[in-house]
Amino acid sequence: MLIxxxxxxxxxxxxxxxxxxxxxxxxxxLTPRIITATKQVTLFMxxxxxxxxxxxxxxxxxxxxxxxxxxxxxMPNADPLDGEDWLDSVTAKDFNLKSFVIRQMSVADLGESxxxxxxxxxxxxxxxxxDGGEFFVVDLWKKNGDAWKxxxxxxxxxxxxxxxxxPIKPTGKQ
Amino acid sequence: xxxxxxxxxxxxVMLFVxxxxxxxxxxxxxxxxxxxxQRAVPNGDGSASLLPDDGTGNAAPTGQAVVTGNGxxxxxxxxxxxxxxxxxxIWYGNWNGTGxxxxxxxxxxxxxxxxxxxxxxxxxxxxxxxxxxxxxxSGHLNFVQAVFDxxxxxxxxRNSKISAAISAQLTxxxxxxxxxxxxxxxxxxxxxxxxxxxxxxxxxxxxxxNGADIKWAxxxxxxxxxxxxxxxxxxxxxxxxxxxxxxxxxxxxTHETEETITDPDLNAWFDxxxxxxxxxxxxxxGPTQTAANGARFNQTFGGHNxxxxxxxxxxxxxxxxxxxxxxxxxx
Numbered sequence: 001m002l003i004x005x006x007x008x009x010x011x012x013x014x015x016x017x018x019x020x021x022x023x024x025x026x027x028x029x030l031t032p033r034i035i036t037a038t039k040q041v042t043l044f045m046x047x048x049x050x051x052x053x054x055x056x057x058x059x060x061x062x063x064x065x066x067x068x069x070x071x072x073x074x075m076p077n078a079d080p081l082d083g084e085d086w087l088d089s090v091t092a093k094d095f096n097l098k099s100f101v102i103r104q105m106s107v108a109d110l111g112e113s114x115x116x117x118x119x120x121x122x123x124x125x126x127x128x129x130x131d132g133g134e135f136f137v138v139d140l141w142k143k144n145g146d147a148w149k150x151x152x153x154x155x156x157x158x159x160x161x162x163x164x165x166x167p168i169k170p171t172g173k174q
Numbered sequence: 175x176x177x178x179x180x181x182x183x184x185x186x187v188m189l190f191v192x193x194x195x196x197x198x199x200x201x202x203x204x205x206x207x208x209x210x211x212q213r214a215v216p217n218g219d220g221s222a223s224l225l226p227d228d229g230t231g232n233a234a235p236t237g238q239a240v241v242t243g244n245g246x247x248x249x250x251x252x253x254x255x256x257x258x259x260x261x262x263x264i265w266y267g268n269w270n271g272t273g274x275x276x277x278x279x280x281x282x283x284x285x286x287x288x289x290x291x292x293x294x295x296x297x298x299x300x301x302x303x304x305x306x307x308x309x310x311x312s313g314h315l316n317f318v319q320a321v322f323d324x325x326x327x328x329x330x331x332r333n334s335k336i337s338a339a340i341s342a343q344l345t346x347x348x349x350x351x352x353x354x355x356x357x358x359x360x361x362x363x364x365x366x367x368x369x370x371x372x373x374x375x376x377x378x379x380x381x382x383x384n385g386a387d388i389k390w391a392x393x394x395x396x397x398x399x400x401x402x403x404x405x406x407x408x409x410x411x412x413x414x415x416x417x418x419x420x421x422x423x424x425x426x427x428t429h430e431t432e433e434t435i436t437d438p439d440l441n442a443w444f445d446x447x448x449x450x451x452x453x454x455x456x457x458x459x460g461p462t463q464t465a466a467n468g469a470r471f472n473q474t475f476g477g478h479n480x481x482x483x484x485x486x487x488x489x490x491x492x493x494x495x496x497x498x499x500x501x502x503x504x505x
Contacts, residue, residue: 031333032440034450035374036429038402039457106372109401 040107044116044141047148052100052120058091068142068149076156095131098123112143113151119158133160240305244492246451251441253304254389257312258294259435260355261287263320264343267329267362274397274412274419275362280320282411282420282478283360283427287317291476292428299498303488304436304443304451311435313498315356321348331367336392337381344384353386356434358427363395363419371399376426378434389438391430396422405457410465410479421469421481428482429456443488454486455494460503472496 037045047066054062064087071083081089089095105118116139123132140152240248269280286292293315302313321343327335336359343349349357361367371394378391396403397419409421429452436443437450444450459481462470471479473496484494484503493502 028332031379033333033377033379034433034437034440034444034453035369035377036426036452037456038371038373038375038399039405040402041373042456104373106369107402108372 037105038107040109040114041105044107044114044139044148045102045105047141048102048105048116048118048139051150052097052102055090056097060087060091063087063091066148066150068144068151071150071152073153073155075154094127096125098125098132114141114148115139116141134158240307241303241488244303244488244490246443246445246449246454246486246488246492248306248443249441251306251437251439252308253306253311253442254354254356254435254438255306255309255312256315256354258289258314258316259312259431260318260352261293261315261358261431262318262349262352262355263287263358263360264340264349265320265322265360265362266327266339267323267325267365269322269362271362271364273363274395274417274423275364276413278413279395279420279423283423284317284320285476286424286478286480287315287427287431288476289314289316291478292480293317295473295475296497296500297428297473297475297482297485300485300487300495301432301435301451302498306442315431315435318355319349325365329365331361331365333379336367336390337383340388340390341383344386344388351384351386351388353388355389356431357388357390358393358430359390360393360423360427361395363398365394367392367394370394371402375399375403375422376430378430380439387439389434391427391434393423393426393430395419396426405459405481406469408467408469409481410467410469410471412467412469415467418469424480425482428452428485432485451486451488452483455484458484458494458503458505460484460494460496460505 051063051066054066064083067083067087069083071086072080073086074080090097100120100122103119103121105116107117108115116137118137120135120137121133122135123130125131134157136156136158138154139150141148142151143149242248263284265280267275269275270277292298298315299313301311304311323339323343326342327339340357340359344351370392375396376391376393378389380387380389382388394403397417400407400416400418400422403426404418404422405425406421407416407418409418409424411421411424412418432452433450445454459470459472462472462481463479465471465479469479469481471481473480473482484496487493487495487498487502490502494504495502
């Protein structure tokens with residue numbers, strides 16, 4: 001009986017060993033390279049940074065000005081938040097965005113709208129406890145006259161461990 | 175030992191082997207990283223990535239050639255100091271086609287990189303404000319040699335395929351294996367490279383190929399996405415209206431060659447947000463004039479007008495300018 005049980009376990013383990021790698025899509029190695037950003041990446045990198053800097057300063061007015069009227073933010077396993085609720089949450093006293101890095105940005109330019117995808121690594125605290133991590137963000141920006149307004153955001157946390165690249169500081173010896 | 179004990183031992187050993195194999199095979203390469211043993215390198219879009227620390231990332235310079243305090247930092251790595259820095263081109267795809275995928279573009283861009291054109295210009299001289307502990311960049315480059323590859327790796331590329339295509343040229347001896355040169359991998363507009371046009375218009379990197387540390391740059395034909403990678407659809411050298419690929423590529427080539435020379439191993443010159451010298455002036459052109467065909471241009475050398483972005487000068491406090499010592503402009 002014990003042997004049958006072990007054979008069963010071995011069979012399951014064998015099946016899992018074959019299935020496990022197949023469950024992950026191919027993930028190419030991140031190539032060390034330095035890009036010439038497209039015009040759109042340059043533009044939206046600036047806008048996204050502007051927003052995050054406004055969050056750091058808890059500058060609700062500036063943030064409000066960058067949001068479309070029907071802005072919503074969606075996350076996995078959560079109800080959508082509208083613009084007002086989101087503004088309240090990111091400018092709340094409890095939340096403190098210490099630093100951030102945006103990377104791997106790509107932009108699909110659709111004329112009057114643009115889909116912007118990127119990774120954001122942030123160091124932040126909520127109610128005094130570490131709340132940072134690595135996030136994958138998909139933003140829908142819409143053109144409103146000459147300005148771009150953020151219409152919709154989907155954001156998912158990829159990992160809880162923030163790994164912000166440390167900026168190079170001139171030492172004075174250089 | 176009884177037969178049943180022997181079977182059980184065998185089964186237990188097999189269980190261990192399968193479980194071990196399971197855990198090993200289920201491992202996934204993690205993107206991102208932990209800070210220990212890693213270093214930040216710029217991506218060129220103002221962001222940075224973490225890479226294995228090879229020990230050169232934060233070395234402090236000791237020589238007299240390094241000048242800082244001008245909005246860009248020296249991070250300890252070497253620069254390319256050839257006088258001139260040799261440039262090699264691999265023309266990949268169909269360069270006997272239509273639009274800007276033509277022999278005229280090939281000829282124009284090879285001439286653009288000559289020592290009598292960009293290679294000896296006062297624009298290129300801006301690069302002389304960068305150096306390493308053993309000397310400064312010469313401010314000269316020169317096109318040396320080109321080869322054609324009509325598509326050995328197909329028309330849907332990724333980095334490993336580009337490496338393979340360049341490596342093949344080196345190992346076959348069609349191009350010299352030169353660790354002090356810059357290799358440009360230029361693709362025609364029918365060739366797709368993932369990320370081209372949505373993330374980038376070009377990029378540069380380095381890797382060991384044919385036993386040497388080879389610095390290479392990818393430059394796609396910008397006619398694949400004029401709205402993303404061209405400042406104007408019709409350039410000063412366009413063969414016809416709306417065919418601005420050659421001029422768009424000239425601009426990106428300028429960007430990538432400047433950066434490959436001042437940051438060849440991704441550990442020399444970039445600022446605290448990860449921007450290299452040309453990134454700091456990306457799509458900033460300064461004052462322009464209008465050519466006969468209505469296109470704008472801001473440089474004239476080698477018998478042609480050009481519309482190329484400014485470069486960050488590492489002196490006088492730092493700024494984007496069109497010529498060494500010229501006025502700084504913000505756009």
